[in-house]
Amino acid sequence: MTVKLTFEPLGRETETPPNFILEIARDANITIRSDCGGKGLCGKCKIIITSINGKVSEVNKIEREHLTLNEIEEGYRLACQAKAINGEITVFIPPESRIETRKVAETILETDVELNPPIKKIHLKLKKPTLKDATPDFERLKSPLGRIETSLNILKRIPKFLRDANWDVTATLSYNRLIEIEKGDTTDRSYGLAVDIGSSKIICRLIDLVTGEELAEDYSENPQVAYGEDIISRISYASKSDENLRRLQKMVIDAINKIVDKLCEKTGIKDHEIYEAMIVGNSVMHHLFFGIYPRYLGRSPFVPAIKDMINCQARELGIKINPEGRINSLPLIAGFIGADALADILVTQMHEKDETNMLIDIGTNTEILLGDKDKILACSSPSGPAFEGAHIKHGMKAVNGAIEKIWFSKGVKYETIGKEKPKGICGSALIDLVAELYRNGIINKRGRFTKGKHEFIIANTDERGTKEDITVNEKDIDNLLVAKGAIRSAWTILMKKLGIEEEEISKVYVAGSFGRYIDVENAKIIGLLPDIPTDQIIFAGDIAIAGASITLKSIQKRIESREIPKLIDYIELSAEKDFNRIFARSIQL
């Protein structure tokens, strides 16, 4: 017995055994938003069944909790609960359940480095062997290059290749390892790939290793979001079986390969001319990328498999660059502070400064670093997905139709992304709203409405064009304040540990794409950021990719990156004695 399911607006048809609609979509590589990974907790995987000529399971208790009666009447279902049983069914994925990504924040902060990549190309015109000089082929190739090694794969190619190329070849070295030989002089074509694997998006940047130029950048959604928006869902899925782990690994590798294809097409570069890749990402993304069992990252005491740089051959992982090229990862700092944070440090250069700087990378987990050239304290705070619109009644990610800015000026004013009709409210606007509500005395420092009402209308049905007003209630404000409190208490504890006050902080770097869109003044009002002059707060953008790029370009930076973790003291917040007290205080406005 099979079901024929059509997904609209994609127009994709599938024929499968009976299954939950979310599962069918996953198998067909169609992404439906599912923050909880399909457990029936988040209610974000709403779909609309627009036609049935067959059977779908009845609306269940979980769906009744997450859907309004109106929605149920309109055919709304939760894709993780509704089971397609037989016949022909058409499913419409509404915009709010689609996964789109906002344009990657520009990287504002870039650090120039002296170009000295481990990848070097050397053009060689070798003498032909004679009876008087019967030096073996590899030793002949090696003599102008010094002490090099190679793989059996390259070695096997050498004898015929040297003769076919009439002894005129270009050798590509990765440090002292010969990874490629090409005919003639190709020394002007040498490329590297920087990759930032985020929980929600993957960014790749193509670097010219001859000029140091950044040639192109592209990104895509991390397709693993189909198995949960948050990393804990992905850890739990991947830990269930080797097959699951391989599946998540393959998803991210396939996604990277697709971006590489696009970058190559855009630039006219061939994939085998990319001789190295540098990967950054949080610890879970890092483990999943390399196919390392991630279970112990997700349970106390949160131990990664390895912290030091990993390197392996592109061939081993199936990354579509030169198969002999190395895939490297920057080192991790701790279980919850990944290679992305290390990349952030490299770019901000806070590890070289006399002054004390702070770095905040806001996300579901927010990493905070505080220190100078002698010592950096680091912690990770489980700030949760409130800033991404999760657990907020009308919350949504920063995609088209999301209200991204709110200000009060003769009533509530707002701007939406893409100038569309508002569909919901995203993190940056929530911060604005709470700041305005507080400034205007509509809520008190605990986030309670002062005049007994329970919700605040931002946009009504007329403006919205759909059935419901866009509102924010006390529970939503609570969720935001808890998220803010998690971050504030984290940097408060770090400052306390280091014995410094807010005014002693030279700069606060706000990294990550979220940081890019928030209003500093409002962020200071709600207490998300330390209260220091605005010109000392720097929105650095997605700097992790910039960190990956500079380590592709510089051996020195790569050595530094392996030294930085030694500077860092990881602070486990939950193990801090006065954590609860500080957290309670940090929630308040």
Added chain:
Amino acid sequence: MTVKLTFEPLGRETETPPNFILEIARDANITIRSDCGGKGLCGKCKIIITSINGKVSEVNKIEREHLTLNEIEEGYRLACQAKAINGEITVFIPPESRIETRKVAETILETDVELNPPIKKIHLKLKKPTLKDATPDFERLKSPLGRIETSLNILKRIPKFLRDANWDVTATLSYNRLIEIEKGDTTDRSYGLAVDIGSSKIICRLIDLVTGEELAEDYSENPQVAYGEDIISRISYASKSDENLRRLQKMVIDAINKIVDKLCEKTGIKDHEIYEAMIVGNSVMHHLFFGIYPRYLGRSPFVPAIKDMINCQARELGIKINPEGRINSLPLIAGFIGADALADILVTQMHEKDETNMLIDIGTNTEILLGDKDKILACSSPSGPAFEGAHIKHGMKAVNGAIEKIWFSKGVKYETIGKEKPKGICGSALIDLVAELYRNGIINKRGRFTKGKHEFIIANTDERGTKEDITVNEKDIDNLLVAKGAIRSAWTILMKKLGIEEEEISKVYVAGSFGRYIDVENAKIIGLLPDIPTDQIIFAGDIAIAGASITLKSIQKRIESREIPKLIDYIELSAEKDFNRIFARSIQL
């Protein structure tokens, strides 16, 4: 249209499209002797068609050259010429066309070394991680071991493995590379595999890397002989296509794996407990084993792909030891002087001696080394397969039924291998015979019969039990003298180059299994070996395998092995000015 072919005495049935019988046998992994590799030159692939219910090609011109009328009447054919066309055909492979190997010569010379293998096992009882000590798993494992690396494959296993083993594990290091982790304390089980890939046989020896003991040794025919007894045939076959090269590579790898199976069964050792293998062999066997295109080894200026040690993972080659274990080869010395000669030097220690020593490894190519701790001259002489019975009318390899010793004492006396009725004469007996004929004035110093006859009967039909006498004619003697001359002229040139006389040679080591069975006095009479006191001539046996063994056991010896080639001057005989003159003189008795 298919043919059903049965090979006797094996009782193996095959069903194939029409093809030459030799090809059908090869495809079915049945070895028929074929010195020339199936070109119709050697006449050694005789088979007997014992029944036909179908069609076989007519006896052709080549077959008529190699077969007597008697043989043709009895159904003898050359397997490389006779084509099975259709029906059911039974083929008998007579003993002279089967490939059997004489028991491997014992290794007489063994060199003791201080046990210090690169493979080390270390038992670790690690502390469990806690919130206060969340050191990553690999770093935890690494801290008692120092600066180690590992592969992604091992890294992926570590997190779960450490916890399953309750943090009580044994780490196996190969130099500073972690190649295995095992539960509990397994430090008493650590093994290495020495492999000598000869053109005609493959020897494997299992070494206990904890005690240094040699646990077991076994060998088999090199199955590549089906593609030619001599290395030139194999080079030419492998150079035809990548597929051919892979086929020869696979043959030798499969053969090694079978021997490993036998050794493991015999000793109760598991293949994954063998953590390293060391390969020796001549340059062609070396290239074919690693799958390196061998064409340029076989044509002037005879250039190998690489001379230095190769190492790769067992996994890459499919050798059945621990998949992460290293497969190493000893360095080559030159195109025609392989890793086996280097192993010979290591065992005889001639590279450490004040006195001048000579080493002769007799084979189809004979390697000769002469020198001391300051300098060693090396050359390779194409002595040809006469010592293995090829191009000798009744010549045969040293297998059961071969006359292996001849002496004159009231007529011709002889001994056969396995005390069987004589089937032919092998190399050692040919030397005896020529020496006796010369000593008794039956031939002159040019190898001509003094009394006008043209052949000498060793065994007549009565003794033999078959239709023909076993005889030696002037052409056979010529072939032997040419082979002898090739070797004699080689060491004469080396001595001249080094400016020494025979009496200055301290020792002559005769390596290889052939050397093991020759009579020293007779070898000196015919001029194969220098005329020095017999007690200074040492039959070392198959010492190449001993050389492989000591480099498994000792890092120091491995370093030495990479230094030895620097001591060696390779002499290309054909480029020597007075080569022809010396060769002409060396042929004589």
